[in-house]
Amino acid sequence: DxxxxxxxxxxxxxxxEPASISCRSSQSLLQSNGYNYLDWxxxxxxxxxxxxxxxxxxxxxxVPAKFSGSGSGTDFTLKISRVEAEDVGIYFCxxxxxxxxxxxPGTKVDIK
Amino acid sequence: QVQLVESGGGVVQAGRSLxxxxxxSGFSFTTYGMHWVRQAPGKGLEWVAGLxxxxxxxxxxxxxxxxxxxxxxxxxxxxxxxMTRLRAEDTALYYCARDRFESxxxxxxxxGQGTLVTVSS
Numbered sequence: 252d253x254x255x256x257x258x259x260x261x262x263x264x265x266x267x268e269p270a271s272i273s274c275r276s277s278q279s280l281l282q283s284n285g286y287n288y289l290d291w292x293x294x295x296x297x298x299x300x301x302x303x304x305x306x307x308x309x310x311x312x313x314v315p316a317k318f319s320g321s322g323s324g325t326d327f328t329l330k331i332s333r334v335e336a337e338d339v340g341i342y343f344c345x346x347x348x349x350x351x352x353x354x355x356p357g358t359k360v361d362i363k
Numbered sequence: 364q365v366q367l368v369e370s371g372g373g374v375v376q377a378g379r380s381l382x383x384x385x386x387x388s389g390f391s392f393t394t395y396g397m398h399w400v401r402q403a404p405g406k407g408l409e410w411v412a413g414l415x416x417x418x419x420x421x422x423x424x425x426x427x428x429x430x431x432x433x434x435x436x437x438x439x440x441x442x443x444x445x446m447t448r449l450r451a452e453d454t455a456l457y458y459c460a461r462d463r464f465e466s467x468x469x470x471x472x473x474x475g476q477g478t479l480v481t482v483s484s
């Protein structure tokens with residue numbers, strides 16, 4: 252099974268500053284079609300998760316451009332260009348290349 | 364607008380069964396893959412099961428394989444999760460989620476609010 256790790260697990264951020272979260276998989280998520288089957292989700296306090304990024308770098312509908320996903324193979328990064336108070340919550344990566352699908356442990360982002 | 368509404372959760376004794384439902388509206392249910400994802404209290408997300416748009420290609424997490432069964436009724440726009448031989452560690456908030464693809468791999472772009480399952484030992 253593919254195992255997902257994230258770092259850091261806790262990330263205090265200053266509003267207006269950038270933030271970056273790393274996600275690593277135990278096996279490559281790059282399929283022969285050229286796509287990386289890696290998604291990013293944000294779970295705001297008291298809410299259901301919401302999709303931010305799919306296939307490694309594509310922003311989901313309605314997601315602001317301040318969120319970007321990059322990486323390939325086993326190393327991926329989610330970047331927030333300028334953090335706002337509304338961005339607090341837990342960020343999860345998830346591999347969807349092979350079953351069983353697996354989430355990372357989550358990175359808790361809060362305001363300093 | 365797209366809506367996913369779960370129901371069927373509750374308190375159940377270990378070893379018993381429970382069936383969860385997820386009623387979909389606001390989109391063409393028959394053209395999307397669907398999944399169940401759970402979250403134990405204070406914990407992270409765990410993918411549980413998924414199936415294709417037509418009910419084929421069912422897949423499961425190792426932790427539930429042989430005990431849980433995912434299904435769908437496309438005539439009723441409803442997703443199900445039949446849970447048997449429940450264990451204390453199955454206690455969680457269960458979400459249904461839509462895949463962007465008719466199969467898998469597109470990301471889960473809509474989620475319900477979840478239904479809470481509590482298994483007492």
